[in-house]
Amino acid sequence: xxLLDVKNLCVDFNTDQGTVHAVRDxxxxxxxxxxxxxxxxxxxxKSVSMYAVMGLLASNGAIRGGSISYGGEEITxxxxxxxxxxxxxxxxxxxxxxSMIFQDPMTFLNPVLKIGSQITEVIRNHNKVSDxxxxxxxxxxxxxxxxPSPERRLNQYPHEFSGGMRQRIIIAIAxxxxxxxVIADEPTTALDVTIxxxxxxxxxxxxxxxxxxxxxxxxDLGVVASFCDRIIIxxxxxxxxxxxxxxxxxxxxxxxxxxxxxxVHNPEKKEKLTPIAGSPPDLLMPPAGCPFVDRCPDxxxxxxxxxxxxxxxxxxxxSACWLSEAARRKGEQHG
Amino acid sequence: MAEHENxxxxxxxxxxxxxxxxxxxxxxxxxxxxxxxxxxxxxxVKAVDDVSFIIGEKETYGLVGESGCxxxxxxxxxxxxxxxxGGRILYRGKDVDKLRGAERKKxxxxxQMIFQDPYASLNPxxxxxxxxxxxxxxxxxxxxxxxxxxxxxxxxKMVGLKPDHIRRYPHEFSGGQRQRISxxRTLSLNPCFIVCDEPISALDVxxxxxxxxxxxxxxDELGIxxxxxxxxxxxxxxxxxxxxxxxxxxxxxxxxxxxxxxxxLHPYTKALLSAIPVPDPDAAEKRKRIHLxxxxxxxxxxxxxxxxxxxxxxxxxxxGKARPELxxxxxxxxxxxxx
Amino acid sequence: xDMTKAEIMLDDSCFExxxxxxxxxxxxxxxxxxxxxxxxxxxxxxxxxxxxxxxLLFMILMAVLVPIVSPYTxxxxxxxxxxxxxxxxxxxxxxxxxxxxxxxxxxxxxxSLMVGFVAAFLNLIIGVVYGGISxxxxxxxxxxxxxxxxxxxxxxxxLYVILIMMVFGSNIGSVLLGICVSSWIGMARQxxxxxxxxxxxxxxxxAFVLGASHFRILFKHLILNCMGPIIVSTTLMVxxxxxxxxxxxxxxxxxxxxxxxxxxxASEARSVIQSYxxxxxxxxxxxxxxxxxxxxxxxxxxxxxxxxxx
Numbered sequence: 001x002x003l004l005d006v007k008n009l010c011v012d013f014n015t016d017q018g019t020v021h022a023v024r025d026x027x028x029x030x031x032x033x034x035x036x037x038x039x040x041x042x043x044x045x046k047s048v049s050m051y052a053v054m055g056l057l058a059s060n061g062a063i064r065g066g067s068i069s070y071g072g073e074e075i076t077x078x079x080x081x082x083x084x085x086x087x088x089x090x091x092x093x094x095x096x097x098x099s100m101i102f103q104d105p106m107t108f109l110n111p112v113l114k115i116g117s118q119i120t121e122v123i124r125n126h127n128k129v130s131d132x133x134x135x136x137x138x139x140x141x142x143x144x145x146x147x148p149s150p151e152r153r154l155n156q157y158p159h160e161f162s163g164g165m166r167q168r169i170i171i172a173i174a175x176x177x178x179x180x181x182v183i184a185d186e187p188t189t190a191l192d193v194t195i196x197x198x199x200x201x202x203x204x205x206x207x208x209x210x211x212x213x214x215x216x217x218x219x220d221l222g223v224v225a226s227f228c229d230r231i232i233i234x235x236x237x238x239x240x241x242x243x244x245x246x247x248x249x250x251x252x253x254x255x256x257x258x259x260x261x262x263x264v265h266n267p268e269k270k271e272k273l274t275p276i277a278g279s280p281p282d283l284l285m286p287p288a289g290c291p292f293v294d295r296c297p298d299x300x301x302x303x304x305x306x307x308x309x310x311x312x313x314x315x316x317x318x319s320a321c322w323l324s325e326a327a328r329r330k331g332e333q334h335g
Numbered sequence: 336m337a338e339h340e341n342x343x344x345x346x347x348x349x350x351x352x353x354x355x356x357x358x359x360x361x362x363x364x365x366x367x368x369x370x371x372x373x374x375x376x377x378x379x380v381k382a383v384d385d386v387s388f389i390i391g392e393k394e395t396y397g398l399v400g401e402s403g404c405x406x407x408x409x410x411x412x413x414x415x416x417x418x419x420x421g422g423r424i425l426y427r428g429k430d431v432d433k434l435r436g437a438e439r440k441k442x443x444x445x446x447q448m449i450f451q452d453p454y455a456s457l458n459p460x461x462x463x464x465x466x467x468x469x470x471x472x473x474x475x476x477x478x479x480x481x482x483x484x485x486x487x488x489x490x491x492k493m494v495g496l497k498p499d500h501i502r503r504y505p506h507e508f509s510g511g512q513r514q515r516i517s518x519x520r521t522l523s524l525n526p527c528f529i530v531c532d533e534p535i536s537a538l539d540v541x542x543x544x545x546x547x548x549x550x551x552x553x554x555d556e557l558g559i560x561x562x563x564x565x566x567x568x569x570x571x572x573x574x575x576x577x578x579x580x581x582x583x584x585x586x587x588x589x590x591x592x593x594x595x596x597x598x599x600l601h602p603y604t605k606a607l608l609s610a611i612p613v614p615d616p617d618a619a620e621k622r623k624r625i626h627l628x629x630x631x632x633x634x635x636x637x638x639x640x641x642x643x644x645x646x647x648x649x650x651x652x653x654x655g656k657a658r659p660e661l662x663x664x665x666x667x668x669x670x671x672x673x674x
Numbered sequence: 675x676d677m678t679k680a681e682i683m684l685d686d687s688c689f690e691x692x693x694x695x696x697x698x699x700x701x702x703x704x705x706x707x708x709x710x711x712x713x714x715x716x717x718x719x720x721x722x723x724x725x726x727x728x729x730l731l732f733m734i735l736m737a738v739l740v741p742i743v744s745p746y747t748x749x750x751x752x753x754x755x756x757x758x759x760x761x762x763x764x765x766x767x768x769x770x771x772x773x774x775x776x777x778x779x780x781x782x783x784x785x786s787l788m789v790g791f792v793a794a795f796l797n798l799i800i801g802v803v804y805g806g807i808s809x810x811x812x813x814x815x816x817x818x819x820x821x822x823x824x825x826x827x828x829x830x831x832x833l834y835v836i837l838i839m840m841v842f843g844s845n846i847g848s849v850l851l852g853i854c855v856s857s858w859i860g861m862a863r864q865x866x867x868x869x870x871x872x873x874x875x876x877x878x879x880x881a882f883v884l885g886a887s888h889f890r891i892l893f894k895h896l897i898l899n900c901m902g903p904i905i906v907s908t909t910l911m912v913x914x915x916x917x918x919x920x921x922x923x924x925x926x927x928x929x930x931x932x933x934x935x936x937x938x939x940a941s942e943a944r945s946v947i948q949s950y951x952x953x954x955x956x957x958x959x960x961x962x963x964x965x966x967x968x969x970x971x972x973x974x975x976x977x978x979x980x981x982x983x984x
Binding site: 041042043162164165192193194195196197198200201219220221222223225226245246249259260261262263264265266267268273274275276277279280 | 401402495509510511512539540541542543544545547548566568569570572573596606607610611612613614615616617618619620624626627630631
């Protein structure tokens with residue numbers, strides 16, 4: 001059984017300009033101790049879908065349909081008697097069973113509280129432990145994520161830490177209660193490459209130690225290539241392709257995935273960059289068909305009218321594109 | 336001091352006879368005084384500390400390094416946003432700091448900058464048309480408003496937007512579209528040299544490639560030179576002819592893109608290259624990573640010696656003694672005593 | 675969604691390549707709205723602010739029309755009709771010298787509103803220019819300009835008013851001058867802080883690199899971008915000035931009789947408050963409602979111009 005099972009999830013946001021359909025009918029699963037990468041551009045719905053899972057949507061956003069189940073338990077708000085019951089359950093889960101690593105540590109850390117008290121708070125929220133015990137655990141955690149001399153740094157404030165160190169603290173807080181599911185929302189985007197490499201190593205190491213599942217939200221294909229077992233590609237609020245890292249990088253089926261791979265420069269291969277023309281769709285008025293139609297080099301008439309179904313290529317590899325159907329028809333005509 | 340003046344004199348005489356290079360950065364220093372209060376000890380941030388390089392016609396010079404290494408400060412110093420603390424910047428043989436009147440006006444027209452954040456670099460209260468036309472108005476280019484309007488529409492087309500976007504406001508555009516607007520604004524002055532200050536780091540992957548290719552196309556068409564400042568090393572390799580690697584205000588390595596990426600000399604460059612995440616699972620597995628401990632130290636009152644010694648895997652006691660000079664190895668330069 | 679799925683027949687024509695012209699590239703779904711239009715749409719949704727604006731417009735209209743249309747003048751005394759109660763002849767009654775209260779009230783409205791708006795306008799100009807220059811230049815100039823402000827601020831504003839009145843006599847000009855001497859300081863400080871943060875923004879740097887003059891950068895780029903808070907403070911400055919003027923008039927430092935602002939009317943009515951309490955109600959009500967509605971407008975404008983609401 002999978003740890004997280006999301007079915008037909010839809011998320012809308014109300015704005016001055018109208019309703020933004022940020023996530024439109026996505027389904028995916030995450031297994032035990034699996035690492036999954038969700039890749040997409042800004043506005044593709046990758047972060048929103050995960051915030052919806054955590055029950056952390058902004059006040060103008062709401063889940064409009066679908067279901068989310070965690071470890072077999074339904075955690076969609078509609079499955080609870082009322083909002084209060086839902087919130088009560090979610091706050092038991094959040095930070096304990098599932099937790100999140102945020103992109104910007106400074107917005108997450110309280111600037112006027114000492115680092116130590118911020119870590120022990122998370123531990124004591126979910127466990128009945130003494131002050132000293134929580135403190136000891138915090139020190140071990142800080143050591144584990146690679147913060148030098150944790151006893152001393154426990155008494156410092158967030159602004160006394162560098163960006164990379166703050167991100168390590170966020171990781172320590174997220175992992176304090178040994179969660180089964182960790183969602184990392186662009187954890188290294190704000191960091192420099194050498195620091196990014198360090199932070200990714202820490203996440204990887206901790207994941208192995210705790211055998212948790214990790215969902216890595218990112219726009220950087222380089223990050224998921226070395227980190228994730230399975231990759232989900234999102235575009236325009238929809239999942240367009242999922243597959244193992246090798247399937248995605250070496251046999252992409254969806255033109256968006258293929259295009260994305262041609263957009264990143266690999267200095268080891270001297271290839272010319274081929275950008276994807278145009279801009280991402282405006283989700284105030286999402287297209288009826290495939291969201292990628294306006295930028296796709298191989299777009300067909302049908303693509304504008306109807307969203308293609310997910311097609312299975314292997315046990316792990318799925319993609320939603322009309323091109324395979326077109327190829328099949330051509331084959332029939334010739335045969 | 337005398338030695339320093341000597342070197343400058345040599346550089347000037349060497350470039351005499353033939354055309355001076357488009358941009359010549361000579362021992363440039365940009366310091367900031369960050370002393371707090373009247374009576375506390377003086378605190379000087381040496382953001383850029385004695386950096387020299389040359390950029391030729393139609394050349395792209397890539398400047399890479401981690402945040403805080405001074406690459407953006409150097410870019411901004413070149414367009415006079417920050418004053419030069421020491422050394423000088425020559426544009427076509429003339430000291431940029433000493434330009435006055437018509438010559439200075441010409442400099443502000445020919446040397447331009449593209450900024451990092453496409454959300455902050457466009458005035459939110461102006462329409463796209465007003466934004467693109469403003470530089471032409473400032474420099475009194477074209478005779479009539481109608482001609483400027485036509486030119487603005489033409490520029491919008493050139494960067495891949497529609498002429499009817501001219502009446503819209505910046506907030507209605509996506510990040511990539513805004514960056515293209517800002518490129519169109521820059522091009523309205525027909526510049527010769529553009530400082531690109533991390534122009535793609537705030538953009539999505541598919542859009543980054545668009546902007547990079549657009550910049551390349553423009554270069555081919557108009558023969559512009561670029562200083563390309565970025566922390567994304569793989570993109571810098573793609574667009575640059577020559578690359579300089581900065582660390583803590585110093586230039587630690589310089590060479591052609593192939594030299595720097597293919598056979599890096601400086602241990603910092605090696606570590607930096609090995610830390611880039613490659614979009615290729617097999618290659619990522621095979622690759623050997625050089626793990627760098629620690630982080631960039633602060634540039635406030637830095638200690639003497641090699642700036643990289645604290646994190647360097649091959650550092651010895653020797654490194655703490657004097658700052659290594661940038662030495663020439665057949666055109667490929669590096670500042671490390673262990674090569 | 676399901677409807678369309680059923681309707682589309684999957685024939686071969688559906689699988690023809692889409693022409694580039696059929697693609698909707700660089701499409702913007704958002705409706706194009708100017709800044710002011712957007713702000714007005716937001717302002718309209720605020721009922722209190724809209725009500726305040728209506729009342730203010732009504733008050734201005736009355737202040738202009740009533741003294742013209744009415745058969746009475748503000749200073750014509752009718753000693754036979756002293757302290758008359760409201761009637762058809764005198765809608766709000768008459769005062770102790772038999773003058774029509776409505777006409778005097780509306781004449782007072784002219785003075786009070788004018789003082790309010792002119793003072794706010796002067797504050798706007800002085801504060802924006804002073805604060806803008808101080809914040810933009812920065813460094814030593816900024817420090818000196820700010821210390822000058824501190825000096826002005828250290829003397830109580832009432833003292834300025836009394837001194838000015840003594841020198842220039844009690845007329846509307848000296849009242850305005852008295853109110854303006856120190857009240858622009860808040861505006862200047864606010865603009866200075868705004869300009870200081872905005873001048874570091876990339877669009878201001880971009881303007882500099884493009885060769886824009888300092889005057890252009892300051893007024894076209896920086897001031898234009900802090901117009902929101904500036905307009906809000908200006909709107910809130912109007913009721914403040916009206917209040918100050920009324921207060922001065924009430925304690926007897928103000929424009930000379932028989933002209934009357936609302937404060938003067940209230941002060942006059944005070945002497946007959948025991949026998950004719952209604953007379954003091956009118957000017958006080960006028961002050962309260964006007965100040966209240968201006969405050970509502972200020973809040974509404976603040977909300978409408980706040981970039982966070984977008």
